[in-house]
Amino acid sequence: MRWIRALSAETGEGADTLGGKALGLALLHRLGLRTPAGFVVTTDACRAFLRDGRLPDGLHDELAAAVAGLERATGRAFGGPRQPLAVSVRSGASVSMPGMMSTILNLGLTTGATAGLAAETGDPAFAEDSRQRLLSSLAAATTDDGSVPDDANRQLELAIEAVFSSWDAPRARAYRAVHDLPHDLGTAAIVQPMVFGNRDDHSGTGVAFSRDPNTGENAPYGEVLFGHQGEDVVSGASMTRPLCALAHREPVVWTELRDALSRIEGHYRDACYVEFTYQSGELWLLQVRPGRFVGAAAVRLATELVDERAIGRDEALRRVSAEHLKHVRTPRIASSEETRVLARGVGACPGVAVGRVATTPERAVRMARDTPVVLVRPETSPHDMHGLVAAAGIVTARGGPASHAAVVARAMGKPAVVGAAELAFDSDTGTVTADGLSLDDALVTIDGTSGEVALGRPRVVADQAGGHLHRLLVWADDISGDHSERSDSQRLAAAHAALAPRGDT
Amino acid sequence: MNNPPEEEANMYTPETRTPDAALLALHALRCVGAASTARLHGVTGLDESDLASELIDLGAAGLVTRFPGEPPCWALTDAGRVADAERIAHELDSAGARGAVEAAFGRFLVLNPELLDLCRAWQLRDVDGGVSANDHRDPAYDARVLDRFADLDRRAASVCTELSAALPRFGRYRLRLADALDRAAAGELEYVTDDLASYHTVWAELHEDLLATLGKQR
Known part of the structure; x- marks a missing residue:
């Protein structure tokens, strides 16, 4: 085929044509891990679409053949009234553009197929929920206001057009311009049968790191959302649970996930990140990449991988950059069983702040005359400005790292946590609760790196990677041959300089 | 008092x-x-x-x-x-402006995520797989971000024009946004996200104004 490649262990082309996500899926196939069959519409097709304003000649027939292949592989019928097949279409470029591109789930759920899915599962609410997600996500991703066609093949083509078009969305163009990335690469579109995390009580979805990206500790870390589909985790629209909750609720899935993480680590010789969904107790992996740890976590990871004989000392030193070293001494809440974490969001400005909770800017200003204050808001607006100025730290329940609160917190250099969805605000009384506790006036500590909001005054450390960093820098001195008194960054830089001529061994 | x-x-x-x-x-x-x-x-x-x-x-x-x-x-x-x-x-x-302001608000909301992305890019850089504060020591990077601000501002200007045609008091935002960008381009970097008259601050106030004017919640 000219425009389409099957996803399998044999998928051989590079990221230029297939995009990074498809290469990850091919790796999962090679490692024998369960990932849905699927195919990739190449970046060539995307470039042709962006040039001509329509999908290229021949793609229509290739799509029909590729979908027929998925129907054979799954024993289901795309858009069919019995045993209907539904698919996802996801973007996957050769360059990472986090959150910029479209994903559309549940394609093929026509009215007939939705009725078929309801009959097959005996769960009309599940089938209707899935169809509504399709209608809203496809409507959101297509610019013209035409209604969603009740034809599975047409839905699929519309979704591929939407994913291709998202390459040229203003936000995506701005991202590339800022990061000096070329505009002519295009994205691939990955088509896979749906795995339904919203299927039943034994279904769910989540993201997992093989180790803790905050500390580097060798213990799986992530979030899981029971009974939901994947976009809910990423969007933060629903309440996620710490990954370890899976161990109690779905022990078989948990064991299989741990085994998968360990095999992927063995391949990368590095920590890894996966996105997964399990349907009726069966685990499927939907995306994989290296963990990309930073700061203290990168130092601990590199050192422990040497201890585990996964990599050598030279490689460990290469993996720790000067940039990582800069972040090693950012204060953090020490990880401890005794720390009561009330809520978890996204760290938006690094550092630790300790203070009493104020839930309005006026209270923050008043309280800040006597004691440090943490301003806790559903989200912030210009109205909160004087409260933001008065506060030592900022927490919001909604919004991501580019929200108003995050931008202002960084402008003021104040530790901030955004999107801490477990915070519950009572709009009548203006009070906030988390983990069953009223937070007004409570003393809390927030960690703007990990996104933790903890009760009281837990131990804070500024040399989290202490012992690991010490060992790594001893190796650095051994390689540079210079054992004189110097700063950490000078010791690392000397090792990097000594390693450079040796190439990638 | x-x-x-x-x-x-x-x-x-x-x-x-x-x-x-x-x-x-x-x-x-x-x-x-x-x-x-x-x-x-x-x-x-x-x-x-x-x-x-x-x-x-x-x-x-x-x-x-x-x-x-x-x-x-x-x-x-x-x-x-x-x-x-x-x-x-x-x-x-009384000005019969509700329809025009609603329409302009719709166009503003299309631009809003892009503005927030640009503020993030101004403050943070993606380095070695992680995120670091932008220390503003790479003039080429800052110039690329400011260039995108200017591009966004051209599109924002047409929204502001529609708004001030509907209600003259909105005319202040055009002046204040342009002033912030001019100052930033002249080297007063705090006028991008940090100052109380920064582009981000004025933009957020315009957002709040549109919500308040139309009686909408966030």
């Missing part, structure tokens, strides 16, 4: 004040939160002395309160918030 007005009947004295100056001052506080008269001057373009007398009148009417400090700040009371909502809706509907 230090200087109560001598007579409440003096609240709107047309020969000495802009007729809608009271509403401009009231609504500015609705959009920017607590603010000094100097800051309100920047927001509304009204003279500080005019603002001071409007605020004193509004204070006597129970719509704003004054917080001591250096400088002292003014903020809306609950009654002031209610009064602003009524008066600003009345202004919108």
Whole structure:
């Protein structure tokens, strides 16, 4: 085929044509891990679409053949009234553009197929929920206001057009311009049968790191959302649970996930990140990449991988950059069983702040005359400005790292946590609760790196990677041959300089 | 309150004040939160002395309160918030501008995520797989980000034009956004996200103004 490649262990082309996500899926196939069959519409097709304003000649027939292949592989019928097949279409470029591109789930759920899915599962609410997600996500991703066609093949083509078009969305163009990335690469579109995390009580979805990206500790870390589909985790629209909750609720899935993480680590010789969904107790992996740890976590990871004989000392030193070293001494809440974490969001400005909770800017200003204050808001607006100025730290329940609160917190250099969805605000009384506790006036500590909001005054450390960093820098001195008194960054830089001529061994 | 007005009947004295100056001052506080008269001057373009007398009148009417400090700040009371909502809706509907402002708000919301992305890019850089504060030591990077701000600003300008055609008071945002970008381009980097007159701050105030004007929640 000219425009389409099957996803399998044999998928051989590079990221230029297939995009990074498809290469990850091919790796999962090679490692024998369960990932849905699927195919990739190449970046060539995307470039042709962006040039001509329509999908290229021949793609229509290739799509029909590729979908027929998925129907054979799954024993289901795309858009069919019995045993209907539904698919996802996801973007996957050769360059990472986090959150910029479209994903559309549940394609093929026509009215007939939705009725078929309801009959097959005996769960009309599940089938209707899935169809509504399709209608809203496809409507959101297509610019013209035409209604969603009740034809599975047409839905699929519309979704591929939407994913291709998202390459040229203003936000995506701005991202590339800022990061000096070329505009002519295009994205691939990955088509896979749906795995339904919203299927039943034994279904769910989540993201997992093989180790803790905050500390580097060798213990799986992530979030899981029971009974939901994947976009809910990423969007933060629903309440996620710490990954370890899976161990109690779905022990078989948990064991299989741990085994998968360990095999992927063995391949990368590095920590890894996966996105997964399990349907009726069966685990499927939907995306994989290296963990990309930073700061203290990168130092601990590199050192422990040497201890585990996964990599050598030279490689460990290469993996720790000067940039990582800069972040090693950012204060953090020490990880401890005794720390009561009330809520978890996204760290938006690094550092630790300790203070009493104020839930309005006026209270923050008043309280800040006597004691440090943490301003806790559903989200912030210009109205909160004087409260933001008065506060030592900022927490919001909604919004991501580019929200108003995050931008202002960084402008003021104040530790901030955004999107801490477990915070519950009572709009009548203006009070906030988390983990069953009223937070007004409570003393809390927030960690703007990990996104933790903890009760009281837990131990804070500024040399989290202490012992690991010490060992790594001893190796650095051994390689540079210079054992004189110097700063950490000078010791690392000397090792990097000594390693450079040796190439990638 | 230090200087109560001598007579409440003096609240709107047309020969000495802009007729809608009271509403401009009231609504500015609705959009920017607590603010000094100097800051309100920047927001509304009204003279500080005019603002001071409007605020004193509004204070006597129970719509704003004054917080001591250096400088002292003014903020809306609950009654002031209610009064602003009524008066600003009345202004919108008397001008027959609701449809035009709704349409412009729709276009603003399309631009809003891009603005926030650019603010993030201005403050943070993706380095070695992680995220680092932008230390502004790479002029080429900063120039690329500012270039995108300028591009976004051209599209924002047409939204601002529609808004000020519908309601002249929106004209201030065009001036303030352009001023912030000019200063940033001239090397005053705090006018991108950090200053109280930065592009991000003015943009967020415009967002709040549109929500307040249309009576919408976030």
